[in-house]
Amino acid sequence: MIRPGDSRPSRLLDAEDTTAAASGPLLAVCAGHRCAALRRLAGTAGTVDELGAAVRAAPGAVLITTDCLGRCEVAALAGIARHHGPSGQSGRTVWLAGAEQTDRAEALRRWVVDGGPSRLDRPDVDLPPSLAPAAIGLGPGIRITPSQQSL
Structure with missing residues:
Protein backbone atom coordinates (compact mmCIF):
# COMPACT_ATOMS: atom_id res chain seq x y z
CA MET A 1 0.00 0.00 0.00
CA ILE A 2 1.32 3.44 -0.84
CA ARG A 3 1.56 5.52 2.27
CA PRO A 4 1.11 9.31 2.40
CA GLY A 5 4.40 11.05 1.83
CA ASP A 6 6.00 8.03 0.16
CA SER A 7 5.05 8.74 -3.41
CA ARG A 8 6.45 11.30 -5.77
CA PRO A 9 4.16 11.82 -8.79
CA SER A 10 6.14 12.54 -11.93
CA ARG A 11 3.18 13.97 -13.79
CA LEU A 12 -0.01 15.39 -12.39
CA LEU A 13 -3.27 16.35 -13.95
CA ASP A 14 -4.71 19.82 -13.56
CA ALA A 15 -7.51 19.59 -11.00
CA GLU A 16 -9.63 21.78 -13.30
CA ASP A 17 -9.28 19.36 -16.26
CA THR A 18 -12.50 17.43 -16.62
CA THR A 19 -12.04 16.08 -20.14
CA ALA A 20 -12.14 12.39 -20.93
CA ALA A 21 -8.61 12.79 -22.27
CA ALA A 22 -7.45 13.32 -18.68
CA SER A 23 -8.15 9.65 -17.96
CA GLY A 24 -5.30 7.16 -18.33
CA PRO A 25 -3.10 4.67 -16.56
CA LEU A 26 -1.90 5.36 -13.02
CA LEU A 27 1.33 3.50 -12.46
CA ALA A 28 3.01 3.02 -9.07
CA VAL A 29 6.58 1.70 -9.07
CA CYS A 30 8.47 0.66 -5.96
CA ALA A 31 11.81 2.46 -5.83
CA GLY A 32 12.83 0.98 -2.49
CA ALA A 57 3.68 9.93 -24.10
CA ALA A 58 0.33 8.60 -22.84
CA PRO A 59 -2.53 11.07 -22.42
CA GLY A 60 -3.75 11.28 -18.84
CA ALA A 61 -1.07 8.92 -17.49
CA VAL A 62 0.47 9.38 -14.04
CA LEU A 63 3.62 7.77 -12.60
CA ILE A 64 4.22 7.49 -8.88
CA THR A 65 7.54 6.26 -7.54
CA THR A 66 7.45 5.21 -3.93
CA ASP A 67 9.72 4.05 -1.17
CA CYS A 68 9.57 0.38 -0.17
CA LEU A 69 6.07 -1.05 -0.41
CA GLY A 70 6.98 -3.90 1.95
CA ARG A 71 6.51 -6.77 -0.50
CA CYS A 72 10.20 -7.54 -1.07
CA GLU A 73 9.48 -11.27 -1.39
CA VAL A 74 7.85 -10.71 -4.81
CA ALA A 75 10.84 -8.91 -6.36
CA ALA A 76 10.46 -5.48 -7.96
CA LEU A 77 6.84 -4.42 -7.56
CA ALA A 78 4.63 -2.25 -9.75
CA GLY A 79 0.93 -1.51 -9.62
CA ILE A 80 -1.27 -0.16 -12.38
CA ALA A 81 -4.82 1.16 -12.29
CA ARG A 82 -7.10 3.23 -14.48
CA HIS A 83 -7.11 6.88 -13.46
CA HIS A 84 -10.45 8.62 -14.06
CA GLY A 85 -9.54 12.20 -14.90
CA PRO A 86 -12.92 13.87 -14.36
CA SER A 87 -13.26 12.54 -10.79
CA GLY A 88 -9.56 12.34 -9.91
CA GLN A 89 -10.11 8.80 -8.61
CA SER A 90 -8.39 5.63 -9.65
CA GLY A 91 -9.92 2.24 -10.05
CA ARG A 92 -8.69 -1.00 -8.54
CA THR A 93 -4.99 -1.76 -8.86
CA VAL A 94 -3.45 -4.85 -10.39
CA TRP A 95 -0.12 -5.56 -8.68
CA LEU A 96 2.72 -7.03 -10.72
CA ALA A 97 5.74 -8.90 -9.37
CA GLY A 98 9.13 -9.23 -11.04
CA ALA A 99 8.96 -5.83 -12.73
CA GLU A 100 12.76 -5.87 -12.94
CA GLN A 101 12.63 -8.58 -15.62
CA THR A 102 13.34 -7.17 -19.07
CA ASP A 103 10.29 -8.71 -20.78
CA ARG A 104 7.91 -7.62 -18.02
CA ALA A 105 9.33 -4.09 -17.86
CA GLU A 106 8.95 -3.73 -21.63
CA ALA A 107 5.43 -5.17 -21.61
CA LEU A 108 4.45 -2.75 -18.85
CA ARG A 109 5.94 0.18 -20.78
CA ARG A 110 4.03 -0.81 -23.94
CA TRP A 111 0.79 -1.21 -21.96
CA VAL A 112 1.17 2.30 -20.52
CA VAL A 113 1.80 3.77 -24.00
CA ASP A 114 -1.23 1.87 -25.31
CA GLY A 115 -3.42 3.42 -22.59
CA GLY A 116 -3.13 0.88 -19.76
CA PRO A 117 -6.18 -0.70 -18.13
CA SER A 118 -9.46 0.21 -19.78
CA ARG A 119 -11.70 -0.51 -16.78
CA LEU A 120 -11.75 1.04 -13.33
CA ASP A 121 -13.22 -2.04 -11.67
CA ARG A 122 -11.11 -4.76 -13.34
CA PRO A 123 -7.70 -3.52 -14.51
CA ASP A 124 -6.68 -7.13 -15.08
CA VAL A 125 -9.29 -7.76 -17.81
CA ASP A 126 -7.07 -6.43 -20.58
CA LEU A 127 -3.77 -7.31 -18.94
CA PRO A 128 -1.29 -8.16 -21.70
CA PRO A 129 -0.69 -11.93 -21.83
CA SER A 130 3.03 -11.42 -21.20
CA LEU A 131 2.18 -9.75 -17.86
CA ALA A 132 -0.35 -12.38 -16.71
CA PRO A 133 2.29 -14.49 -14.89
CA ALA A 134 3.40 -11.33 -13.04
CA ALA A 135 -0.06 -10.51 -11.64
CA ILE A 136 -0.09 -11.23 -7.91
CA GLY A 137 -3.42 -9.67 -7.01
CA LEU A 138 -5.94 -6.87 -7.17
CA GLY A 139 -6.08 -4.14 -4.61
CA PRO A 140 -7.95 -0.93 -3.91
CA GLY A 141 -7.39 2.14 -6.03
CA ILE A 142 -4.23 4.17 -5.55
CA ARG A 143 -4.96 7.44 -3.80
CA ILE A 144 -2.99 10.60 -4.37
CA THR A 145 -3.50 13.07 -1.57
CA PRO A 146 -2.79 16.80 -1.98
CA SER A 147 0.42 16.45 0.09
CA GLN A 148 1.68 13.87 -2.42
CA GLN A 149 1.13 16.17 -5.39
CA SER A 150 4.13 18.37 -4.79
CA LEU A 151 7.33 17.39 -6.52
Missing part, protein backbone atom coordinates in the same frame (compact mmCIF):
# COMPACT_ATOMS: atom_id res chain seq x y z
CA HIS A 33 16.39 -0.27 -1.98
CA ARG A 34 15.72 -3.91 -2.84
CA CYS A 35 13.59 -3.24 -5.92
CA ALA A 36 16.14 -0.72 -7.20
CA ALA A 37 18.96 -3.22 -6.60
CA LEU A 38 17.06 -5.95 -8.44
CA ARG A 39 16.66 -3.63 -11.43
CA ARG A 40 20.39 -2.85 -11.39
CA LEU A 41 21.30 -6.56 -11.19
CA ALA A 42 18.89 -7.44 -14.01
CA GLY A 43 20.29 -4.66 -16.21
CA THR A 44 16.99 -2.79 -16.15
CA ALA A 45 18.04 0.09 -13.89
CA GLY A 46 16.68 2.56 -16.45
CA THR A 47 13.19 1.05 -16.25
CA VAL A 48 11.73 3.82 -14.10
CA ASP A 49 13.05 6.46 -16.51
CA GLU A 50 11.63 4.50 -19.46
CA LEU A 51 8.28 4.24 -17.71
CA GLY A 52 8.44 7.98 -17.09
CA ALA A 53 8.91 8.54 -20.83
CA ALA A 54 5.96 6.22 -21.52
CA VAL A 55 3.82 8.19 -19.05
CA ARG A 56 4.73 11.46 -20.75
Whole structure:
Protein backbone atom coordinates (compact mmCIF):
# COMPACT_ATOMS: atom_id res chain seq x y z
CA MET A 1 0.00 0.00 0.00
CA ILE A 2 1.32 3.44 -0.84
CA ARG A 3 1.56 5.52 2.27
CA PRO A 4 1.11 9.31 2.40
CA GLY A 5 4.40 11.05 1.83
CA ASP A 6 6.00 8.03 0.16
CA SER A 7 5.05 8.74 -3.41
CA ARG A 8 6.45 11.30 -5.77
CA PRO A 9 4.16 11.82 -8.79
CA SER A 10 6.14 12.54 -11.93
CA ARG A 11 3.18 13.97 -13.79
CA LEU A 12 -0.01 15.39 -12.39
CA LEU A 13 -3.27 16.35 -13.95
CA ASP A 14 -4.71 19.82 -13.56
CA ALA A 15 -7.51 19.59 -11.00
CA GLU A 16 -9.63 21.78 -13.30
CA ASP A 17 -9.28 19.36 -16.26
CA THR A 18 -12.50 17.43 -16.62
CA THR A 19 -12.04 16.08 -20.14
CA ALA A 20 -12.14 12.39 -20.93
CA ALA A 21 -8.61 12.79 -22.27
CA ALA A 22 -7.45 13.32 -18.68
CA SER A 23 -8.15 9.65 -17.96
CA GLY A 24 -5.30 7.16 -18.33
CA PRO A 25 -3.10 4.67 -16.56
CA LEU A 26 -1.90 5.36 -13.02
CA LEU A 27 1.33 3.50 -12.46
CA ALA A 28 3.01 3.02 -9.07
CA VAL A 29 6.58 1.70 -9.07
CA CYS A 30 8.47 0.66 -5.96
CA ALA A 31 11.81 2.46 -5.83
CA GLY A 32 12.83 0.98 -2.49
CA HIS A 33 16.39 -0.27 -1.98
CA ARG A 34 15.72 -3.91 -2.84
CA CYS A 35 13.59 -3.24 -5.92
CA ALA A 36 16.14 -0.72 -7.20
CA ALA A 37 18.96 -3.22 -6.60
CA LEU A 38 17.06 -5.95 -8.44
CA ARG A 39 16.66 -3.63 -11.43
CA ARG A 40 20.39 -2.85 -11.39
CA LEU A 41 21.30 -6.56 -11.19
CA ALA A 42 18.89 -7.44 -14.01
CA GLY A 43 20.29 -4.66 -16.21
CA THR A 44 16.99 -2.79 -16.15
CA ALA A 45 18.04 0.09 -13.89
CA GLY A 46 16.68 2.56 -16.45
CA THR A 47 13.19 1.05 -16.25
CA VAL A 48 11.73 3.82 -14.10
CA ASP A 49 13.05 6.46 -16.51
CA GLU A 50 11.63 4.50 -19.46
CA LEU A 51 8.28 4.24 -17.71
CA GLY A 52 8.44 7.98 -17.09
CA ALA A 53 8.91 8.54 -20.83
CA ALA A 54 5.96 6.22 -21.52
CA VAL A 55 3.82 8.19 -19.05
CA ARG A 56 4.73 11.46 -20.75
CA ALA A 57 3.68 9.93 -24.10
CA ALA A 58 0.33 8.60 -22.84
CA PRO A 59 -2.53 11.07 -22.42
CA GLY A 60 -3.75 11.28 -18.84
CA ALA A 61 -1.07 8.92 -17.49
CA VAL A 62 0.47 9.38 -14.04
CA LEU A 63 3.62 7.77 -12.60
CA ILE A 64 4.22 7.49 -8.88
CA THR A 65 7.54 6.26 -7.54
CA THR A 66 7.45 5.21 -3.93
CA ASP A 67 9.72 4.05 -1.17
CA CYS A 68 9.57 0.38 -0.17
CA LEU A 69 6.07 -1.05 -0.41
CA GLY A 70 6.98 -3.90 1.95
CA ARG A 71 6.51 -6.77 -0.50
CA CYS A 72 10.20 -7.54 -1.07
CA GLU A 73 9.48 -11.27 -1.39
CA VAL A 74 7.85 -10.71 -4.81
CA ALA A 75 10.84 -8.91 -6.36
CA ALA A 76 10.46 -5.48 -7.96
CA LEU A 77 6.84 -4.42 -7.56
CA ALA A 78 4.63 -2.25 -9.75
CA GLY A 79 0.93 -1.51 -9.62
CA ILE A 80 -1.27 -0.16 -12.38
CA ALA A 81 -4.82 1.16 -12.29
CA ARG A 82 -7.10 3.23 -14.48
CA HIS A 83 -7.11 6.88 -13.46
CA HIS A 84 -10.45 8.62 -14.06
CA GLY A 85 -9.54 12.20 -14.90
CA PRO A 86 -12.92 13.87 -14.36
CA SER A 87 -13.26 12.54 -10.79
CA GLY A 88 -9.56 12.34 -9.91
CA GLN A 89 -10.11 8.80 -8.61
CA SER A 90 -8.39 5.63 -9.65
CA GLY A 91 -9.92 2.24 -10.05
CA ARG A 92 -8.69 -1.00 -8.54
CA THR A 93 -4.99 -1.76 -8.86
CA VAL A 94 -3.45 -4.85 -10.39
CA TRP A 95 -0.12 -5.56 -8.68
CA LEU A 96 2.72 -7.03 -10.72
CA ALA A 97 5.74 -8.90 -9.37
CA GLY A 98 9.13 -9.23 -11.04
CA ALA A 99 8.96 -5.83 -12.73
CA GLU A 100 12.76 -5.87 -12.94
CA GLN A 101 12.63 -8.58 -15.62
CA THR A 102 13.34 -7.17 -19.07
CA ASP A 103 10.29 -8.71 -20.78
CA ARG A 104 7.91 -7.62 -18.02
CA ALA A 105 9.33 -4.09 -17.86
CA GLU A 106 8.95 -3.73 -21.63
CA ALA A 107 5.43 -5.17 -21.61
CA LEU A 108 4.45 -2.75 -18.85
CA ARG A 109 5.94 0.18 -20.78
CA ARG A 110 4.03 -0.81 -23.94
CA TRP A 111 0.79 -1.21 -21.96
CA VAL A 112 1.17 2.30 -20.52
CA VAL A 113 1.80 3.77 -24.00
CA ASP A 114 -1.23 1.87 -25.31
CA GLY A 115 -3.42 3.42 -22.59
CA GLY A 116 -3.13 0.88 -19.76
CA PRO A 117 -6.18 -0.70 -18.13
CA SER A 118 -9.46 0.21 -19.78
CA ARG A 119 -11.70 -0.51 -16.78
CA LEU A 120 -11.75 1.04 -13.33
CA ASP A 121 -13.22 -2.04 -11.67
CA ARG A 122 -11.11 -4.76 -13.34
CA PRO A 123 -7.70 -3.52 -14.51
CA ASP A 124 -6.68 -7.13 -15.08
CA VAL A 125 -9.29 -7.76 -17.81
CA ASP A 126 -7.07 -6.43 -20.58
CA LEU A 127 -3.77 -7.31 -18.94
CA PRO A 128 -1.29 -8.16 -21.70
CA PRO A 129 -0.69 -11.93 -21.83
CA SER A 130 3.03 -11.42 -21.20
CA LEU A 131 2.18 -9.75 -17.86
CA ALA A 132 -0.35 -12.38 -16.71
CA PRO A 133 2.29 -14.49 -14.89
CA ALA A 134 3.40 -11.33 -13.04
CA ALA A 135 -0.06 -10.51 -11.64
CA ILE A 136 -0.09 -11.23 -7.91
CA GLY A 137 -3.42 -9.67 -7.01
CA LEU A 138 -5.94 -6.87 -7.17
CA GLY A 139 -6.08 -4.14 -4.61
CA PRO A 140 -7.95 -0.93 -3.91
CA GLY A 141 -7.39 2.14 -6.03
CA ILE A 142 -4.23 4.17 -5.55
CA ARG A 143 -4.96 7.44 -3.80
CA ILE A 144 -2.99 10.60 -4.37
CA THR A 145 -3.50 13.07 -1.57
CA PRO A 146 -2.79 16.80 -1.98
CA SER A 147 0.42 16.45 0.09
CA GLN A 148 1.68 13.87 -2.42
CA GLN A 149 1.13 16.17 -5.39
CA SER A 150 4.13 18.37 -4.79
CA LEU A 151 7.33 17.39 -6.52
